[in-house]
Amino acid sequence: MSDFWTPRVRCLDPYVPGEQPQDQQYIKLNTNENPYPPSPAVAKALKACDSARLRLYPDPESTALRAELARRFRLDPAQVFVGNGSDEVLAQAFQAFFQRPEPLFFPAISYSFYPVYCRLYGIEARPLPLRGDFEIDTDDYRGECGGVILPNPNAPTGRLLPLDAIERLCRQQPQRVVIVDEAYIDFGGDSAAALLPRHPNLLVIQTFSKSRSLAGLRLGYALGSTELIEGLNRVKNSFNSYPVDSLAQIAAVASLQDEAWFDDCRQRIIATRERCAEALGRLGFRVLPSAANFLFARPPGGNAGELYRTLKARGILLRHFATPELDAWLRITIGTDDDMERLLDSLAELLD
Amino acid sequence: MSDFWTPRVRCLDPYVPGEQPQDQQYIKLNTNENPYPPSPAVAKALKACDSARLRLYPDPESTALRAELARRFRLDPAQVFVGNGSDEVLAQAFQAFFQRPEPLFFPAISYSFYPVYCRLYGIEARPLPLRGDFEIDTDDYRGECGGVILPNPNAPTGRLLPLDAIERLCRQQPQRVVIVDEAYIDFGGDSAAALLPRHPNLLVIQTFSKSRSLAGLRLGYALGSTELIEGLNRVKNSFNSYPVDSLAQIAAVASLQDEAWFDDCRQRIIATRERCAEALGRLGFRVLPSAANFLFARPPGGNAGELYRTLKARGILLRHFATPELDAWLRITIGTDDDMERLLDSLAELLD
Incomplete structure (x- = not known):
């Protein structure tokens, strides 16, 4: 100390x-x-980079990468936010939406970074116990809160909630942001991104670290309504205007193009x-x-x-x-x- | 809104x-x-990277890079902190040291990100007017405060304070952290890193973006006493365990090796x-x-x-x-x- x-x-x-x-x-x-x-297209794109260009700042808006993600999820680029790994995106989302007097609801067994962010930003954590066999019961997520966050599938259990359960969470808390942390969704689940047109309070966070084999490059993103993405941009632009470096932007676009x-x-x-x-x-x-x-x-x-x-x-x-x-x-x-x-x-x- | x-x-x-x-x-x-x-050694090091390795997380401690910086500044690696650009390092330093009830002193004309960080972290900003010809008078930086920060040379003026003025600031505020933001120091000034052995409250922040032509890769670092660096690590590890990607770490080491x-x-x-x-x-x-x-x-x-x-x-x-x-x-x-x-x-x- x-x-x-x-x-x-x-x-x-x-x-x-x-x-x-x-x-x-x-x-x-x-x-x-x-x-x-990662895809051989990533290696190819990185080899083609002229390192002389590294003297210049990267595109602060990650325009090409956000456009590619928007295409993939059938969203507008203004509904896409990218950051230096999904941990950074999560941290900024906690600051943008959860730093409130009411407690944050999340499963007591889930990503152990959530209570850490709560301490960093002075948010009261309200971890909610799981049911038998580590199951999440959405009924536990009613009542006054500052927001809801959960991984889907959950970590470290791997258990998946179906989309109707996610939709119930969004409906139960229409005044609060519900974050679905989908780091592992590509290994067997349906993304809640499909629910975005109906729920302006839903934020879906994904990463290039797991299913796209790019943990070493630090790339995460959030998908949501334009007002949520604008909130994230306000935090990002009060913290670091250029969070995603030039090589990471190029590699990520190449990865998305090799489905x-x-x-x-x-x-x-x-x-x-x-x-x-x-x-x-x-x-x-x-x-x-x-x-x-x-x-x-x-x-x-x-x-x-x-x-x-x-x-x-x-x-x-x-x-x-x-x-x-x-x-x-x-x-x-x-x-x-x-x-x-x-x-x-x-x-x-x-x-x- | x-x-x-x-x-x-x-x-x-x-x-x-x-x-x-x-x-x-x-x-x-x-x-x-x-x-x-950047140095041709950077291009060479990047070309030699096996992109298959990007599937793995980077070294969360940036060990090799911190060792190289420590060698350059004749410090212990525990006196070196690295981050995703010096803006991120600054943001985390504001949170680690300046989030206090007392106001933060900084020159009224300086890096315009400082008041932005103050709003983000709820810090009272106390910008202190410059004297004639945009000069900083260290006498203005006495009195109760939550900390002191200034760029040296200052931005956007380019004016340089000599090291004895920096040392005066450290002595005037022995209970508070004094940050010298040296983004531009390599273009004509002496780094306050030389003062570190005498001032445990001094934090020096530098960047690879300007003098090392690596703005595109997002690399900044802080040098200070082990207790200040430990404070920064507590914030970093409550925010993003892996802020500096694998390619950036490799490029930065190569850059430092080509003096x-x-x-x-x-x-x-x-x-x-x-x-x-x-x-x-x-x-x-x-x-x-x-x-x-x-x-x-x-x-x-x-x-x-x-x-x-x-x-x-x-x-x-x-x-x-x-x-x-x-x-x-x-x-x-x-x-x-x-x-x-x-x-x-x-x-x-x-x-x-």
Whole structure:
């Protein structure tokens, strides 16, 4: 603690991302990265860049990228906001819409960055318990609040809410913004973007980090009514006029233009996930149904923490959350078929 | 105005960056970009990147880049913070150190983003008038405050404070953080980084956008005591764990390793600036002494706004601030010798 820090900064409890060890090569199944490279069109577009152009600021409006996203989602470009990764987009949305006297509703088990943003912006957090089998009940999200946020599919459980449940949330809170954080939607869900024409209070946030294999370039975006996007732009332009660099803008456009690659990668990941879920079941794991690029699974015996450590020592990284509700579970990112086979072999051996 | 926006967002008055017109080719002397490309080592490092690696998150700590900066400034890596452009670093520093009940001191004429950050974070702004010839008098920065920030050299004036004046500011406010925003320091000033061993309340912020020709990649950094850097890390890790993308980290390291290129570019810009200042003087301009990559100059007759518009129509972009104090002045970025010759020719013709 330092006297130079403001009172709020002293109270922060910063987010701890999954390990990114630089010491050795792991089979990295801990941060939900995509096992496949981005589209070859990305490599080609980046190689074609003239680095002399980097002397100039990027387009502060990311015009070409927003136009491409608008086309993909059949929206107006004024309904699209882009930022330096979806974490930044989320942070700015918290500031634009949730910094209010009333508490923010979100599932008690969800993305652990949400309570961190609440502390950063002085927002009262109201985490709402899940029901049996980690299910979200939309009835719990009635009543006075400053807004609603939830991941769909949820993290780290992978469970998906159908669109009618999302629509119910929007209808229950017409005066407040409802954010659906769709980082994993491309692995098996329907995007709430389809609901945007009917719900001006709905904001959908997606990322290039997972289904588009561009975690290294930091690209996220929000889709919503023009008034919500204008609110985000007011915050962005009071923080950093140029959040998305020139190379990231170019790579993102190239990625969006190769739908075949995108579809192929996500179909492969979905197929691997389903095979892996069955195999884990045969090993005695309890596996939640997942619509994401990860599985949330409870090993037989329940000693997930020890299993995590043993696997790490063998060069396989999973994610383990050492909290009372999640301590018995492991979150397993879906890698290549080879990655998963090596994991399953190790598990079979360790559980024998 | 939308009811979905929080009260604070409704009160924002976002920053307006210099124009980045995409419609035609301009001689762009309006946003203080470097006229020379980044080091060829940057191009080489980027070409060598395997874009398949972009599927992985970047190093969240920017370890290699911070080590390289630490070496350059003879600091410990724990004294270095990096962010997505120096605007982001500034924003996070405002939040980490200035969000207090007392007002923030800064020069009334300086970087126009400072009052914008104040609104974003609910900080009372106390802009302090400059003295004759746009000079900063450190005596004005005594008294109770939440912190002090100033650009050195100042923008848009280009005027430089010597290090003993910076040291006086640090001594006058030992309980508060003093930020020196050195975006332009490489064009003729001494960095306050030399004062860091004696002043734990001093934070020095620099950028790769100007002297290193990497505005397109968004890279800024702060240098300070470990307790100040830890405060910044608490904010960063409550906002976005991975602010600097993989390609930007690689390019920045390559840039730092080519000191010869860096020195050559800035010496050329300084030489062009001095020649241009003399030529403007001959045309009847009043030109302030500048230690930056721009000149602040008052055209004869004082109709700077009209001159700005006429030059824009001719394909030459300067920056004009339409405020009562600055309305008679133009800020002219130093381009190549060719750029400046074309500007001077146009001016000679227009003023004839």
